[in-house]
Amino acid sequence: MTDGAKLFEDMNTRSREVFRRVVEGYLENGEPMGSRTLTRTLTEKVSAATVRNVMQDLEYLGLLDSPHISAGRIPTQMGLRMFVDGLLEIGEMNVVDREKLNATVADTAQDVDGMLDQIGSALSGITQGASLVLTPKQQAPIKHIEFVSLAEDRALVVLVFANGQVENRLFTPPPGQTPSSMREAANFLNALIEGRT
Template sequence: MVTHTTPLKDLDARSREVFQRLVDTFVETGEPVGSRTLSRMMSVSLSPATIRNVMADLEHEGLLYAPHASAGRLPTELGLRMFVNGLLEVGALDSDERVRIETMCQAAGRSLEGMLEEATTLLSGLSRCAGLVIAPKTDAAVKHIEFVHLGPGRALVVMVGATGVVENRVVEVPRGVPLSALAEATNYLNARLCDRTLDEAREAILDDLESDRSLLDDLSRKVVAAGLATWSDDKPGAALIVRGQGNLLTEVSAARDLERIRALFEVLETKEQVLRMLDLVIGAEGVQIFIGAENDLFTLAGCSLIVAPYQNSREEIVGAIGVVGPTRINYRRIVPLVDYTAKVIGRLLG
């Protein structure tokens, strides 16, 4: 039974090295690490018996545990936290990875949704975990809005925000609607949305339409209503994009792990719960790491979350991007990936 916990800085050099090499090996293999394995890694020659004594002391301090009697040791969540805080040496991205992240994000142009999709997919592939991003609800002032004919009964609504971010929606319109009705709807909305958000203008516009003060013909009125309804269908708050859930299955090494991953999938499907992730990074600086029970969203799944906020041109935190994976996630590699991707998104939003 653990009665107290010694801070990592208070461990002697031998215990620190045993602990660091054990965690490094666990992150690489996901398997319990034995004393014989560690004895071959140490910078100073130590017998397996000596290492077992050190491991027993670390277990007593709550940093390690044995999954069963004859196995090696695994780090506890407390041990992983102490490793991340005190021993983690974050790697650096090479130039090819930085260029790839920049290129993929820029490929989406000024479409916020497209950029976040690309960034999440790329982050998932590079980390071999599930990538997720919190996309901000569109609440910036509208600079321009336009209806573009796509075909019978369909039009594209293109909205350019004051920050320059472009969002697109496909809407259903009356079949046979003439281009003149789309142009009239475009002019009508631009006159009323200039320097206002959709939320600010929606009620006044709908009231205008219902009271026949809009001077629009019937078809143009329906086009305007369809465009407003499309944005009204968005759920309040932020949106969630998740990519690469299948990557988590490749890390499964036991039935217990499979159950954890299944539990994680259930959490990821509960959109409202995961959107609370944004609250974890508001007011925080840089990358945040949540291990197991430290994040109540993923406690049941036994996973770790590495997440960083991104800002708009006004330096306001508007979203977050990160990865979720098993507690043996490669912290050294993934922390700089998440950090750089968040900075690229923020820069492109500016």
């Protein structure tokens, strides 16, 4: 477990939610997130003063920063790294999620491509992340992967194989995915899959 993951795990539920919402708000619009705005979006109803105290604690931990005294907070580089690391951590699938996935497979009476598309959508919904499901028909090593943002809710994944064959698939990216985050994901996958089939 990374230091960031341990730190995140040690936070209470309120601190985790405030941190997550500040980062997501910043990634969405690039602006500092204020305590008054946060009080309207938090699951637990608390005062703006309580939110400011939590944000101050997160700032003390080095996860948030304030561009100036009267501004809201933005994530620090360490805070963003911890947020991204948290997105990439993979845990065991719980029983309820496994049952949802099994139900998706059982309800799918389509061709293999349709079934894989449904499974990919179900996995994306369960993990709140991007999922990529590939068929085993291609035996050539993957040479390159690229994600192309087409619209806010549509993207294309392009797979280039060592034998020159190219396959592409449309998919719905998770909410909040930006073209730069998809480029980072492609770079990560390209480094990971180099020379693999």
